[in-house]
Amino acid sequence: MAVPIIKHVRAFTVRGGGADYHDQGRDHWIDDNISTPMSKYPAYRESRQSFGINVLGTLVVEIETDTGVTGFAVTTGGEIGAFIVEKHLARFCEGRPVTDIEIMWDQMFNGTLYYGRRGIVLNAISGVDLALWDLLGQVRQEPVYAMIGGPVRDELQFYATGARPDLAKDMGFIGGKMAVQHGPAQGKDGMVAELTRLEKMRNAVGEDFWLMFDCWMSLDVNYATKLATAAHDYGLKWIEEALPPDDYWGYAELRRNVPRGMMVTTGEHEATRWGFRLLLEMECCDILQPDVGWCGGLTELLKISALADAHNKMVVPHGSSVYSYHFVITRHNSPFSEFLMMAPKADEVVPMFSPMLLDEPIPVNGRMKVPDRPGFGVRLSPDLDLNRPYDH
Structure with a gap:
């Protein structure tokens, strides 16, 4: 044929x-008082949309x-x-x-x-x-996962990224990742506030539930090291994307400095096998977190994963819905997945790319079977106001 x-x-x-997913309405947790590289400017500190994250x-x-x-x-x-x-x-x-x-x-x-x-x-x-x-x-x-090797496990298990890890625990997730709200510009008071919030959340979820910090490129090595050291007392599992993505030397230093047993993770804003090769060869992190929609697509993610496997490192893609689910279910070095809590208050599980996709699966009790449908298994909603600004 x-x-x-x-x-x-x-x-x-x-x-x-x-x-x-940053292009949300007002009062959504994903835009509310999150530390960013622009937080050193008070005018852009309270809202990420203020500096144009949704443009x-x-x-x-x-x-x-x-x-x-x-x-x-x-x-x-x-x-x-x-x-x-x-x-x-x-x-x-x-x-x-x-x-x-x-x-x-x-x-x-x-x-x-x-x-x-x-x-x-x-x-x-x-x-x-x-x-x-x-x-x-x-x-x-055929589903995409069948075309790239087939599943190596029956289902995916998820940790949740959002403002309420305590609620995520009740929903069956294995862990909760919070956005850091204070950075170097807020000094000692900001760090105390961050640790107080972490302590409160640890008391709410108990000892065995994972807690992680997402720093979104906003810290420096000194601040990140102090934060990680202090957060170790509250069982922080990892500190994520603490530094700007091009600071490979800083990541290598940070990984050497964090308390034993705590992981350093990054890669959300890295791209291609060559960028991730630097992270691996310079021993910058314990887990790579490429976004399949930004790093070069599935074709490149497969190469990144093979490179990581040769270095005995995990690959846990940044939350990207079905585009990462089909990958994770086929990789031994991708033992769990990220789920972005896109409900404005992070208090319920809703489709990650809503309202764009039909048939988009969501975890139930923190777990999911990847649907056995052709391609990525989703359809584009007919209700979308699509615009084609160019043609050829």
């Missing part, structure tokens, strides 16, 4: 949640074959990403068999190397790559 040929690549934008919006990539089969994926990228997909990346896909994913990735990456390498360009490449995998699954009528 002839292999279908890619006929059309289209890029759309949409606002209000979805893949750009991009969601990028939707749709790919159609000459037989009328379509696949799609979503990531962060908005209009800038849509321009890159339509005006540059589409040429490397249209006219090719749906099975040629590896060469399409290589040409997209090398064709944008002079202005890309990471950031918004890698977001766009990731969106195309994920759409290609979804398309191949639709053509073959």
Whole structure:
């Protein structure tokens, strides 16, 4: 049987949640008083949206074959990403068999190397790559996880990222990760407030429930070391993304300095096998946390995972809904998953990319079986206000 040929690549934008999960309404925990690299400026301290964390919006990539089969994926990228997909990346896909994913990735990456390498360009490449995998699954009528090796466990187990680890415990999650609210600019008083909050949460959840700190690139080595040392008394499991992503030397120093048994994790804002190679070879962390929608897509995540496996490191992707579930269920070095609590008060489990996707699975009692449906197993909601700002 002839292999279908890619006929059309289209890029759309949409606002209000979805893949750009920071694009939420007011009074959502994900925007409320979280330490960031901009927290040194009081005007931008209380809200991440104040400095523009939600300016991009969601990028939707749709790919159609000459037989009328379509696949799609979503990531962060908005209009800038849509321009890159339509005006540059589409040429490397249209006219090719749906099975040629590896060469399409290589040409997209090398064709944008002079202005890309990471950031918004890698977001766009990731969106195309994920759409290609979804398309191949639709053509073959197989779930993505079956095409990349098959499951190594029966179900996924999750920790929750949100403002209320105590509620997450009641919902059956294995741990809760809180956003750090104070950074170096708030000095000793800020650190005391952070530790007081951690102590209160530890008392609420008991000794065995995981608690972690997400620092979102906002600390320095000295502050992060002091915070980790003090937090060890309250059983902090790991300190995440404490430093700017390019400070590999700082991460290596931090990992040497944290209390024995505490892990250092990072990689959410890293990209490609080359970036993660630095994290591994410089011994920067214990767990890699690539986002499959930002690091280069599933094609690149598989390479990152193999590299990590050779270094005996875990890969626990940053929360990215079905796009990471299909990966995690197939990897021995990915023993659990992250779930972002997207309810405004983090008090209930709702689909992570709501309202974009139909059939998006959610954990029940902190666990989930990955649905046995073609591709990534989700559909784009017909109610979305999609905009196609460019064509080719």
